[in-house]
Amino acid sequence: MRTVHVDLGERSYPIYIGSGLLPQAGAYLIKHGLSAKSPHLIVTDDKVAPHHLDVLKSSLEEAGFRLVVSVVKSGEGSKSLQVFEEVMTSAIQGGLDRNSSVIALGGGVVGDLAGFVAATYMRGIAFIQMPTTILAHDSSVGGKVAVNHPLAKNMIGAFHQPEFVLYDLNTLMTLPPREVSAGLAEMVKHGLIRDAAFAYWCKDHAADLLALDLDALGYGLERGVAIKADVVSQDEREGGLRAILNLGHTIGHAIEAVAGYGEFLHGEAISIGMAGSALLAEALGRGGELHKETTAMLKALNLPVVLPDHLSEDDLMAAMMHDKKFKENTMVFIVPDAIGAVSIVKDIPQQLVRDILKQLRKGGETHV
Amino acid sequence: MRTVHVDLGERSYPIYIGSGLLPQAGAYLIKHGLSAKSPHLIVTDDKVAPHHLDVLKSSLEEAGFRLVVSVVKSGEGSKSLQVFEEVMTSAIQGGLDRNSSVIALGGGVVGDLAGFVAATYMRGIAFIQMPTTILAHDSSVGGKVAVNHPLAKNMIGAFHQPEFVLYDLNTLMTLPPREVSAGLAEMVKHGLIRDAAFAYWCKDHAADLLALDLDALGYGLERGVAIKADVVSQDEREGGLRAILNLGHTIGHAIEAVAGYGEFLHGEAISIGMAGSALLAEALGRGGELHKETTAMLKALNLPVVLPDHLSEDDLMAAMMHDKKFKENTMVFIVPDAIGAVSIVKDIPQQLVRDILKQLRKGGETHV
Known part of the structure; x- marks a missing residue:
């Protein structure tokens, strides 16, 4: 145990x-x-x-x-x-x-x-x-x-x-495969925000995790929980640092809200959101192949990384503006610096977010 | 100020x-x-x-x-x-x-x-x-x-x-007289639990308080608030000491519940409850003329001290057993030791509470 x-x-x-x-x-x-x-x-x-x-x-x-x-x-x-x-x-x-x-x-x-x-x-x-x-x-x-x-x-x-x-x-052991993948989205998120080695471990052990191998699951959950616990213990009431746990959640929540709860599992929505955050990072000049690396991890876990056509940008933008993570009308995003490290970036221009949504709809191809 | x-x-x-x-x-x-x-x-x-x-x-x-x-x-x-x-x-x-x-x-x-x-x-x-x-x-x-x-x-x-x-x-200044008296019930309660001099002050200045004299009100509220603040600061989450603030509330809440909310103002119900607590104290052998002293204070503030006939003992007992102040089926009462001091007494026999209700219906006369 x-x-x-x-x-x-x-x-x-x-x-x-x-x-x-x-x-x-x-x-x-x-x-x-x-x-x-x-x-x-x-x-x-x-x-x-x-x-x-x-x-x-x-x-x-x-x-x-x-x-x-x-x-x-x-x-x-x-x-x-x-x-x-x-x-x-x-x-x-x-x-x-x-x-x-x-x-x-x-x-x-x-x-x-x-x-x-x-x-x-x-x-x-x-x-x-x-x-x-x-x-x-x-x-x-x-x-x-x-x-x-x-x-x-x-x-x-x-x-x-x-x-x-x-x-x-x-x-x-009785979870349907789609819920397994959706759950693993939060696991790999914990690697993406604080622990590059763990993020890569999730990708490398994707087959074991998807097959519900007890050793892989036990280690993955222990590591995921420990990273979250470490962040929470530094900021119990969500005053600052804890916001990094919301990587992918701003776009993810908007997808859930616009699609209507039920079409996407939470983990699926934040998977698309994390792909979007990687695109945003690259647009802000963060180096590396963040989007390619991130989506490779997510795809290994059978998670979606492309924004579907039927969700309109206007609706998604409106949903984001209602999100309680916005203080006083400024837009805040959690942006990757590299695999395993993120920053809280305030005052992201709305137009940039629209551009990211457009790229995300094409799977990020337009920015290559 | x-x-x-x-x-x-x-x-x-x-x-x-x-x-x-x-x-x-x-x-x-x-x-x-x-x-x-x-x-x-x-x-x-x-x-x-x-x-x-x-x-x-x-x-x-x-x-x-x-x-x-x-x-x-x-x-x-x-x-x-x-x-x-x-x-x-x-x-x-x-x-x-x-x-x-x-x-x-x-x-x-x-x-x-x-x-x-x-x-x-x-x-x-x-x-x-x-x-x-x-x-x-x-x-x-x-x-x-x-x-x-x-x-x-x-x-x-x-x-x-x-x-x-x-x-x-x-x-x-626009409060109706009945609400003034009911509010003063909590004020004198703060004296009764922690500050005998303040309890007597409330009685001695009853006329000023009832007339909403600003000096009397200002002092009375300051003192009442300060006593409560002192108790709360020692026990914010109601783990122990804070229970003393419930003097009169066990019977008072039962009166409110059985009468239906509206017939009694909260302060009126706890006034009768505080008279009952004084009777309980005397039944448990606490010395002095607690009931006489307490009811004199309450009556000076135009507050009721007698349990009305139409509230049945069975209903009141049933309501008290539902009160969230009872842990694990034992009955807990806040009992005066003297004017200005109270104890938390556990395991009060239910039959004794019934006897107190009977006395309280007669204004406490049967015990004299």
């Missing part, structure tokens, strides 16, 4: 990564001092529940924990205030008190929703993450939890760190 | 108390470094707005601030997730960003609602309190913000400290 410590002072916590951890969940709750006198709430979704809920429940009940379970519908639609209120109702009816915890069993949607419940139930109770996707290696570090507002994604949320994260690699 | 500093490390903030502060609000926002480049959201209610909104808007606009205004319906009903979402919609449509603030102009309901918006909009932006009730001297210190769930009050919330509190005594 691998353990990564997220260093956040009194809010520090460990991430346990390994095979077969879910059947030991009860022991981990006890180890972390959770009270068997208080009920605990498992939040999961209707796609994850059939595979993993019984295993988790058995482990916790055998360890003496009383459980309340809330199964939400799979998908982004469950990150709504309506579903949030339903989960709150389960928590209240189940008698959760201040010594209770909320356990997220699932991917990013379940983690964000359950985490926001934990952050706000009685003004905050314990939160435990049990991710079941590769993508969630990203969202389970950093304490960002949220639900969506009909007008904007992740607009209602909090920073709420988990007590611990239990990452059972066996839960990843 | 009087200033009380709430000492919470990097989340410390000042409370400014005085007459005529609202027309200077713009200068205070500038002094506290709020950005005129970002829009700011005023949340107020339809009873406060006609009296004070224009004054506040003028001051802020003259200082160069762009404003978004959300006027909610007066009353506890606005502390709902529905109204919360409406205010969030205003914030998003108004283009609030991470440098924006949410300004609460009103009493406790507006403060709790606006504070929860500030705590969760983009995972937390600046919050400014401008209380317009005496009761809000209590809720404006300590950072507890929340909305209600249909099944339980204040169940969904956060700890979110304001940048500063601007307490303009002139806004109190």
Whole structure:
């Protein structure tokens, strides 16, 4: 088993990564001092529940924990205030008190929703993450939890760190190939922002990663999580440095918003976004063959790197201007300096972004 | 002008108390470094707005601030997730960003609602309190913000400290007498838990306070706020000591819940609750004439001290068992040791609480 410590002072916590951890969940709750006198709430979704809920429940009940379970519908639609209120109702009816915890069993949607419940139930109770996707290696570090507002994604949320994260690699074995690739997009992103060797490792081990080889997955997730943890520990509340984690996300979020949530998986959208960031870097005079190198990595992981024709530049630009990463109407981008290093660049001219979108539609060919 | 500093490390903030502060609000926002480049959201209610909104808007606009205004319906009903979402919609449509603030102009309901918006909009932006009730001297210190769930009050919330509190005594001049008394209940409570001299001062100056004499109000609010600030600074997240602020609240919340919100003002309900706590103290062998002394203070402020007949003991007991102050089914009460000192007492037998309710219905006479 691998353990990564997220260093956040009194809010520090460990991430346990390994095979077969879910059947030991009860022991981990006890180890972390959770009270068997208080009920605990498992939040999961209707796609994850059939595979993993019984295993988790058995482990916790055998360890003496009383459980309340809330199964939400799979998908982004469950990150709504309506579903949030339903989960709150389960928590209240189940008698959760201040010594209770909320356990997220699932991917990013379940983690964000359950985490926001934990952050706000009685003004905050314990939160435990049990991710079941590769993508969630990203969202389970950093304490960002949220639900969506009909007008904007992740607009209602909090920073709420988990007590611990239990990452059972066996839960990843049933992921469809497209979700595997999309999850690996965030993994290689962590290499692209801080660790060139790891970025190249992801490319070199793409076949193993796509085949869900346990050794490759374990190392890749440990490294991805550790890089994110290092960034977050230096900037818990997203005051500055933490923005580098948004490499590819400005264009990526715009693609998701314009296409409508569902057409692109988050990892696919940010893959195109990272290809766009590489083009932007080259336009700003950053040397090397950033776009060629970056897209080679992404393509090795079966990820898209070309902006589809049906997403209009006007719509994408409008979506970007609504993005909460823009302060006071200036445009901010995370721009690669080289593979493994990025800068936060402010005051990027809007016209340049339009040009990049045009190049990105042609796969970056026009700039060669 | 009087200033009380709430000492919470990097989340410390000042409370400014005085007459005529609202027309200077713009200068205070500038002094506290709020950005005129970002829009700011005023949340107020339809009873406060006609009296004070224009004054506040003028001051802020003259200082160069762009404003978004959300006027909610007066009353506890606005502390709902529905109204919360409406205010969030205003914030998003108004283009609030991470440098924006949410300004609460009103009493406790507006403060709790606006504070929860500030705590969760983009995972937390600046919050400014401008209380317009005496009761809000209590809720404006300590950072507890929340909305209600249909099944339980204040169940969904956060700890979110304001940048500063601007307490303009002139806004109190239009308060109806019943609200004045209810607000003074929290003021004398602060004396009862930590400062006997101040509790007696409240009684001795009851006439001045009820007549809204500026000197008496200014001193009383300063002292009340300072006591609360002292307690909160020792226990920001309500881990232990802070519970003493709940003197009278266990029975008080049950009265509010059983009567239906609206029949009793919060201060009236906790006044009866504080009379009950004094009876409980005597039943537990605390010496002195606690009930007689306490009720004399409360009656001087025109507050009720007798439990009305139409609230059944069974309903009140049931409501108390739902109260989030009970951990793991034990009953916890804040019990006076003397005027000006209280203890947190755990494992109070339920039968004793029933007996106290019976005595309280007769104004405490049965125990004499």
